[in-house]
Amino acid sequence: MSLKKLLKEKGYHQIKLKYTKTNHLELVAKINDIEGSFILDTGASSTCVGIDAITHFELLSEDSDIKAAGAGATNMLTQISQKNRIEIKGWKKKKVDLVLFDLRHVNEALENHKADKVHGIIGADILKRGKAVIDYKNKALYLK
Template sequence: MSLKKLLKEKGYHRIDLEFTKTSHLELVAKINDIEGNFILDTGASSTCVGLEAVEHFKLLAEDSDVKAAGAGATDMLTQIAQKNSIEIMGWKKKKIDLVLFDLKHVNQALTDHKAEKVHGIIGADILKKGKAIIDYKNKALYLK
């Protein structure tokens, strides 16, 4: 039996992934019913949206004491947007809190390598909630 068939029987949703030119896994997700491009990052503890995408997703930003670090930048100020919905290819969750911070350095690195900019990062919080299984060979993410 294939992994795809086995996981479908267990109630998982299959999400197609694309490799960017920077070898990141990318997917399309909807935040509050608005579509955007996201990098899948198992090393990111929280799902994040770039400050420049706050209006795009109609997010309500609140100040946060959390400092973000990653991808060569540290001590970045963040905001938080609480109680949002997320949908990834039929898999849905409500009451999701999103970390908002400046993704310019991430998008600059992507565009430097002729890759598309992203609206945000899908992090470990969503992967845990969805009991994620990543199939690198077949470029698929499974969420339950």
């Protein structure tokens, strides 16, 4: 039996992924019913949205004590947006908290490699909630 069939029988949703030119896995997700493009990052503890996408997703934000660190950048100030809805290809969760911070360094790196900019990062918080299985060979994410 294939992994896809096994996971579908267990109630998982299949989400197609694509590789960016930087070899990151990218997917489309909706936050509060508004579509955006996201990098899948198993090493990111939280799902994040770029500060420049706050209005795109109509997010309410408040200052946060959390300091973000990521590829090439540390100690970045963050905000938080609480109780959002996220939907990824039919898989839905409510009451999702998002970390908001400046993703310019991420998007500049993508643009330098002629890859498209992203609105944010899907992190381990969502992957854990969805009991994620990543099929790298077939470029698919499964969430339950």
